[in-house]
Amino acid sequence: MDAGLARDLYFRMLRIRTVEEKIAELYPEQQMRCPVHLSVGQEAVAVGVCAALASEDYAFSTHRSHAHYLAKGGNLKAMLGELYGRVTGCCQGKGGSMHLVDRSVGFLGAVPIVGSTIPIGVGAAFGTLLRKERRVTIVFLGDGATEEGVFHEAVNFAVLKRLPVVFVCENNFFSVYSSLDVRQPSTREIYELVRGYGLESLQGDGNDVEAVYGLTKAAAEKARAGRGPTFLEFKTYRWREHCGPHYDNHVGYRSEQEFEEWKARCPVARLKQRLLQRGLVAQQDLDGVEATLTDEIEAAVAFAKASPFPDPQLLGAHLYAP
Amino acid sequence: MTRDLRFFQAIHEATDLCMARDPSVYLMGLHVPADPKGIFGTVSGLQQKYGSDRVMDMPTSENGMTGVAIGSALVGMRPIMVHQRIEFALLAVEQIINQAANWHYMFGGKDAMPLVIRMMIGRGWGQGPQHSQSLQAMFAHVPGLKVVMPVTPYDAKGLLIAAIEDNNPVIYLEHRWLHNIFGPVPEGHYTVPIGKARTARPGRDVTIVATSYMVLESLRAADLLARDGIEAEVVDVRSLRPLDTAHILGSVQKTGRVLAVDGAWRSLGFAAEVLALVAERTYGTLKAAPQRVTFPDLPSPSTPALAQHFYPRTVHIVNGVRTMLGLQEVTEAQLGIQHETPLDVPDKAFTGPF
Ligand SMILES: Cc1ncc(C[n+]2csc(CCOP(=O)(O)OP(=O)(O)O)c2C)c(N)n1
Numbered sequence: 001m002d003a004g005l006a007r008d009l010y011f012r013m014l015r016i017r018t019v020e021e022k023i024a025e026l027y028p029e030q031q032m033r034c035p036v037h038l039s040v041g042q043e044a045v046a047v048g049v050c051a052a053l054a055s056e057d058y059a060f061s062t063h064r065s066h067a068h069y070l071a072k073g074g075n076l077k078a079m080l081g082e083l084y085g086r087v088t089g090c091c092q093g094k095g096g097s098m099h100l101v102d103r104s105v106g107f108l109g110a111v112p113i114v115g116s117t118i119p120i121g122v123g124a125a126f127g128t129l130l131r132k133e134r135r136v137t138i139v140f141l142g143d144g145a146t147e148e149g150v151f152h153e154a155v156n157f158a159v160l161k162r163l164p165v166v167f168v169c170e171n172n173f174f175s176v177y178s179s180l181d182v183r184q185p186s187t188r189e190i191y192e193l194v195r196g197y198g199l200e201s202l203q204g205d206g207n208d209v210e211a212v213y214g215l216t217k218a219a220a221e222k223a224r225a226g227r228g229p230t231f232l233e234f235k236t237y238r239w240r241e242h243c244g245p246h247y248d249n250h251v252g253y254r255s256e257q258e259f260e261e262w263k264a265r266c267p268v269a270r271l272k273q274r275l276l277q278r279g280l281v282a283q284q285d286l287d288g289v290e291a292t293l294t295d296e297i298e299a300a301v302a303f304a305k306a307s308p309f310p311d312p313q314l315l316g317a318h319l320y321a322p
Numbered sequence: 323m324t325r326d327l328r329f330f331q332a333i334h335e336a337t338d339l340c341m342a343r344d345p346s347v348y349l350m351g352l353h354v355p356a357d358p359k360g361i362f363g364t365v366s367g368l369q370q371k372y373g374s375d376r377v378m379d380m381p382t383s384e385n386g387m388t389g390v391a392i393g394s395a396l397v398g399m400r401p402i403m404v405h406q407r408i409e410f411a412l413l414a415v416e417q418i419i420n421q422a423a424n425w426h427y428m429f430g431g432k433d434a435m436p437l438v439i440r441m442m443i444g445r446g447w448g449q450g451p452q453h454s455q456s457l458q459a460m461f462a463h464v465p466g467l468k469v470v471m472p473v474t475p476y477d478a479k480g481l482l483i484a485a486i487e488d489n490n491p492v493i494y495l496e497h498r499w500l501h502n503i504f505g506p507v508p509e510g511h512y513t514v515p516i517g518k519a520r521t522a523r524p525g526r527d528v529t530i531v532a533t534s535y536m537v538l539e540s541l542r543a544a545d546l547l548a549r550d551g552i553e554a555e556v557v558d559v560r561s562l563r564p565l566d567t568a569h570i571l572g573s574v575q576k577t578g579r580v581l582a583v584d585g586a587w588r589s590l591g592f593a594a595e596v597l598a599l600v601a602e603r604t605y606g607t608l609k610a611a612p613q614r615v616t617f618p619d620l621p622s623p624s625t626p627a628l629a630q631h632f633y634p635r636t637v638h639i640v641n642g643v644r645t646m647l648g649l650q651e652v653t654e655a656q657l658g659i660q661h662e663t664p665l666d667v668p669d670k671a672f673t674g675p676f
Contacts, residue, residue: 033626033666034448035675085448085625096450096624112452113409114382147381148413175382177356183381243675251358309627319620 001210003280009051009209010275011289013043013268016067018293019076022301023066023083024245031305032083034096037064041207041239044267045170046071048212049138049232052220058106058124058137060117063098064170064238065110068140073105076300086307093310094318106135114175115141115148118167122154125165125229136223137165138216144175146190147183152197155231159199164223166216167194167231170206172238177253191233199229206234207267210274237262327507329500330363332475333440336482337365337402339511341372344400347486348376350387351404351440355379361404362442362501384410388417391437392425400436400486407449408441408457408495422491423466434489438482444497444535444585445633446676447666450624456586456617458533459595461493462562468492468516469562471534475505477560480514488516497535497585498676499668517564521573525555528579528643531570531596533559536583536615536639543639546657554643562592567599574600578609581642585633588616610646615639626666633665 020038027036039046046067050059053072061068069079075090082089083097091099098112108124111117121139128135145151146169158165171190173180184190195201200222204215212234219230239259241248249256275281327335340347349368353361356379360366369377380387384405391401405411411418418439425435443456462469468490472478478496485492522537523544532540537558544554555573559566574580580600582593593614600612615634623629637659641651654660663670 030673032448033664034450034624035453085627089625091624093625093627094451094621094623096448098450098453099624112450113413115413144382147383149383149385150413175352177353177358178379179356182356182379248358253356253358310623310625312628312631315623315628315631316618316620 001213005051006210006271006275006280009047009213010268010271010281012047012051012071013209013271014290015293016043016046016070017268019070019297020066022297024240026301027245032097033085034083034098035243036083036097036245037243038240038245039064039067039238041262041266042170042172042236043067044209044212045168045206045234045236048209049140049168049216052213052216053136053138055105057135057220058108058121058128059140060108060121060124060138061100061110061140062114062117062142062145063110063112064142065098065100065140069100069102069107069110072102072107074100074102074107076296077303078102080300080304081307084304084307085309086304087310087314088304088307092314094314115145115150117141118145118148118151119154119157122158122163122165125158125163126161129161129163134224135164136220138168139165140168140170142175143169143171143173143180143190144183145169146194155194155197155199155229158229159197162226162228164226165229166219166223167229168216169231169233171233171235174238174242174254176242179253189233191231194231199231201231201233203233203235206236207265207270209267209271236267239263324506324508326504327475329475329478329503329505332479332507333364333482333496334366334368335507336479336486338368338371340483340486341368341376343511346398347400347402348378349402349404350378350380350391352380352382352406352410354404361406362498364501365404384413385417388414388439389421392417392422392435395435395437396433402438402440402486404440406442407453408443409452409455411439411441412457418461418467418491419464423464426490427466435491436489437491438485438494439491440494440496442496442498444499445622445629445666446498446668447674448624448626449622449676451621454622458495458562458584458586459591462592466491467563469495470516470560471495471497471562472560473500473534473537473558475503475507477514479507480512481516481560483511484513484516487513492516495534499535502669502671503538514560517561517566519557519559519561519566519569521555522558523554523556525553525577527553527577528581528646529555529557529570529573529577530581530583530639530643531557531559532583533562533592534585536585539636540583540639542636543643546636546640547643552643552647565595570596570599571603574604575607578607579646580608580612581615581639581646582612583615583639583642586617587619588614589619591616613642613646615642626664630665
C-alpha cells in the first residue's frame with residue numbers, strides 16, 4: 001500500500017475516533033437528547049471500506065452509524081447538529097443520532113431497526129443496475145442482523161440478480177448484551193454460512209484497516225464489473241457500552257480480560273505503529289494533524305451548540321413529498 | 323397483604339408467580355437474561371431461578387421466534403415474549419396477525435393459542451420515529467388478539483397474570499414512563515379480567531376515556547378542572563380489545579360529554595373508535611360534540627424542540643374539556659403548571675437514553 005493512502009487511512013480513523021471520544025465526553029452534559037451508539041474500536045471497518053469506494057457509490061447503515069457516515073464523507077457539522085437536535089442537523093433534528101443521512105456523498109441512510117437497511121441497500125443496487133449506473137452499494141450490518149430473516153431474503157435476491165452490492169458485516173460478537181454464543185451455534189462462522197447462498201463470502205481482520213481496504217477494493221471492483229455481490233465479515237470489537245457514552249465491562253456480560261485483549265489490538269494505534277515503523281510518517285507530522293483535528297471538531301461542536309432548534313412549524317413539514 | 327410496589331416490580335412478581343405455578347410458562351426475548359437492567363427490572367433474576375430453558379435470550383429473529391412461540395403454545399406451552407420496543411415486534415407481524423390471531427378460528431376452534439407478547443411503547447430522550455411509536459390501534463384492530471394496557475401497578479400484575487392464563491394471544495403494552503410509578507399491589511395470585519374498564523375517578527360533568535400513561539395525565543387534568551368546579555370522570559379502559567363498551571357508554575350516558583385521550587395517532591385510532599361508539603349508541607343525548615386528545619398524525623420527531631409540540635399533556639386535556647363546556651382555553655401558566663424536569667424525561671431520576 002502506498003504511503004499516501006496509508007496515511008489517509010490513519011487520519012480518517014483518527015478523526016472518527018476523536019469525534020466519538022468527544023461525543024462521549026460531551027454526552028453527560030445532557031444536551032444531546034437522543035441515544036448514541038459509538039463505534040470506538042471499530043473504526044478500521046468503516047474507514048477501510050469507505051476508502052475503497054468512490055464518492056458516487058452508495059452506503060447504508062444501522063443504529064451504529066457515526067463512523068460509517070463520517071468515513072463515507074458525511075458532513076460532521078450536520079451530524080453533530082443532528083445529535084444536538086438542531087435544525088442544522090442532517091435530518092433537521094427529526095431523526096436524531098440513529099438516522100444519519102448525507103445524500104451528497106452517497107450515504108443514503110441509517111436506521112435503528114436491525115436488518116431493515118439490508119434489503120433497502122439491495123434495492124438501491126437493483127436500482128442502479130436498472131438505471132445502468134456503475135455504482136456500488138455497501139450495506140453495513142452487525143452480526144445480530146444476520147439473524148434476521150430479511151438478511152437471508154435480501155442476500156438471496158442479490159445473488160439471483162447479480163447485484164453490485166457488498167454486504168459488510170461488522171462482527172463485534174454482541175447484540176446489545178447478548179453474546180454471539182447464545183444466538184448462533186459456536187461451531188459456525190457467519191461468512192461460511194452465507195457462502196451457501198452462492199456468493200463469494202470472505203472473512204478479514206476487522207481491526208486491520210489495510211486488510212479491510214484490500215478486501216473491499218476487490219469486492220467493489222468485482223461489483224462494478226458486473227460480477228455480482230460479495231459478503232465480507234470483519235471481526236472487531238466495540239469498546240464502549242452498546243448505547244451511551246460509558247464503559248460497561250463491570251456489568252458482567254463480557255470480561256475485562258477479553259476487552260483488554262481487543263484494546264491491545266486498537267486499529268488506530270496499530271496502523272500508527274506500522275506507519276512509523278515503515279518510516280512513512282514522522283511523529284511530528286502526526287502531532288500536527290492531531291491538533292488540526294481537535295480544532296475541526298471543536299468548531300463543529302460549537303457550530304452544533306450554537307445552531308437554533310427547529311421552529312415548531314417544522315413539526316408538520318415533510319410528511320409527504322411535494 | 324397489600325404493599326406498594328413499582329409497576330416493573332408488579333410485572334416481575336406476576337411473571338415469577340406464574341412460572342412457579344405452571345411449568346408450561348416460559349419467557350423469552352432479546353436480552354431477557356442478559357440485560358443488566360433486567361428489561362426495566364421486569365425479568366431480573368428469573369433465569370437464575372428457573373433456568374435457561376425457561377428464561378432465555380433469543381436470536382435477533384423476531385418473526386421466526388414468534389413462530390417458535392406459537393408452535394410451542396400449540397403443544398402445551400405458555401410463552402411470554404418481550405420486545406423492548408414495539409417496533410421490533412413489527413418484524414413479527416406476520417406471525418402475530420396471520421397466524422396467532424387466526425389460528426383458533428380458522429381451524430374450527432380446535433386449538434388454543436396461549437401466548438403473551440409484551441411490548442414497550444411511548445416516548446423519551448430522542449428515540450425518534452422508529453423507537454417511540456404507540457401502535458396499540460394497529461394490534462387492537464385485529465380480531466383474535468387481545469390488547470391490554472395497564473396503568474397502575476395493581477393492574478400491571480393482575481392483567482399480566484390474566485394474560486398468561488388466557489388461552490388467546492394477548493398483546494401486553496407497557497408505556498416506558500410507567501415502569502417506575504408506585505402503587506398498592508396485593509401479594510399472591512389475583513387477576514384483573516381482560517375486557518373490563520375501571521373508573522379511575524368518578525365525576526358528573528364529562529367522561530374522559532383514556533389509555534395507558536394518558537390516564538395519569540387525565541387524572542391530573544381532572545384535579546385541575548375540579549378547582550373550577552368541573553367534575554370529570556376518568557375511565558381507564560385497561561383493555562382495548564375486548565373493549566368494555568358498556569362501561570364507557572354508562573359513564574357517557576351519565577355525564578353527556580366524552581373526551582377520548584390516547585397516546586397515539588388521531589385518525590383511525592383508539593380515540594376515533596371511542597367517538598364512533600359513543601356517536602352510534604348515545605346519539606341525541608350528548609350535551610356537546612365528542613372530542614379527542616391525541617398525537618397529531620405525524621411521525622414522532624427526535625429533537626425535544628419538536629417533541630414538546632408533539633406529545634399532548636395535562637393542559638391539552640384540560641382545554642379539551644373546557645372547549646366542550648364552552649369555556650375559554652387556558653395556558654399552563656394560568657393553571658400553575660410548572661415543569662420541574664424537561665418534557666422528554668419521565669422523572670428527575672432519569673438522566674440518559676432509554
Ligand atoms: C428488529 C430489531 N430488534 C431488536 C432491536 C434492538 N437492538 C438495537 S441494536 C441491537 C444489536 C444488534 O446487534 P448487531 O447487529 O450485531 O449490531 P451492533 O450493535 O453490535 O453494532 C439490537 C438487538 C432493534 N433495534 N431492531
